[in-house]
Amino acid sequence: METIIKRISTRNYLDEELDQHEQELVKNIIDLENSAIFGHTFEVKLVDQKFMKKNKVKRIGTYGVITGKPNYMFAGIENDNQSLIDYGFVLEKMVLDLTEKDLQTCWLGGSFSRRTLFKLYKLSNELFIPAVVAIGKKSEKKSFVQNLMGSNYHNRMRFEEIYYDNKPYAPLNALTAGEYFEPLEAMRMAPSAMNGQPWRAVLEGDKLHFYCETTNMIKMKYVDMGIGFSHFDRLCTQKNIEGRWQLLDIPSTSKLQYIISYVK
Template identity: 25%
Template sequence: MNLYEAIGCRQSVRSYTKREAPEHLKSKILSFFEKTSRLNDRIRIELEILEPDAKNVRIKGMWKVEAPYYLALYSETVDGYERNAGYIMEQLVLYMTVKGLGTCYLGGSRPDQPVKNGKKCVILVAFGYPEGKLYRESPLAKRHPLSSLCVFKEEAGEQMKTILKAARLAPSAFNAQPWRFIVYSDRIYVFARKPRISLKAEKGMRDFSMGVMLSHIMLAAEELWMELKTETEEQFAAKAYKNGDYVATLTLR
């Protein structure tokens, strides 16, 4: 199984056994982090594995999941940092799925020291060996149909449909699925729905979720050996939209 294949079977795991992950596996996770694709290479980021049972570490916040390990991603807080963090963390989550580990995003939780080396903890992910099933039995996740997410301006070929299906399966905060697409035969205009409540935290979670979704598109394009170009077009970025925000234009060849 590779990362793209893990998209179709990964599910959130909220119950874990006490089985310890071997040190070489934890080292591989940290090494893989250094190889992940980034939306912005200039944003300084840092990854840490937290072990509450082994060290003096406390996890605080809402919707906490008890797990033997937590992955903490820290980032400097510059423009686009939440989206970049989501893009990176989803690659790590899928990597851990491939390695037989369960994972669960904890959007409302933070370590007791949420700042490290001048970087803010953007997200925690609980992980470990699952008490129940690791993989989703049905490929039908609770997601909106593509007909609700996309406006098709031109007929989409099979490769484009495969990429959109991968985007559709992306997890999101509160399963909000904020992404919307205007689709042509060779390009996708990506938009993010406006948050229901105009709060900084909700916008941050939305932007993190958009990064998660964009990583699925990247992995699907790689699987299909397609060239993916991501750009921000000023003519769209400068325009105000009633129900959403322009994110990017994706060109696929």
């Protein structure tokens, strides 16, 4: 849980490159074999400063949003809902591994140049880059955007607003959530595009059914869902909760799209 609490979106990075040891840490984390809920694996690419210099690329992150010289990671993927969820899942696992090693990160869904990455990596037009993650060491200098976001630290909806108990249908709390309390808290603390927090869950016995809140729906919410699942899954593993992800026959409603369940 410490890592979950420590992670915060960082938009201001040092101008210096990471040292050799840090570069290796990043590379090892990104190169680890990855797997996700719906079975996709991704070839995650690391865009480091050396590579950018060699190719005369000044920046990937938008001017004014990201300052300093971070590295970036991303993959080109197919643009369907389950791939987007898995993309969030896999990259957020890396984000948390990087956080554990005292490196800072920021997901960027809008504030980066897709065109530059497509050109640099000669990606096929059939692929899509949903978002990238900036990686580096934070600088104390604050950008305009960081100043705006500064007071937002872990500003989230309340536990009872997003998680429910099926019987009787009522808000879930620390007591009724039982062993799922911490994994659900970890999900609640996850980053999401524009802090949209689309994660919803209903507890039924020892099964948890997860939904995506679809008011003002944008595709990026599927990436957010995967990011939340990554936090949940990490805490379940840490707490030795032996469950698995399973698609059940559960209906969606007009505002809640059923995504997947966690069952024992």
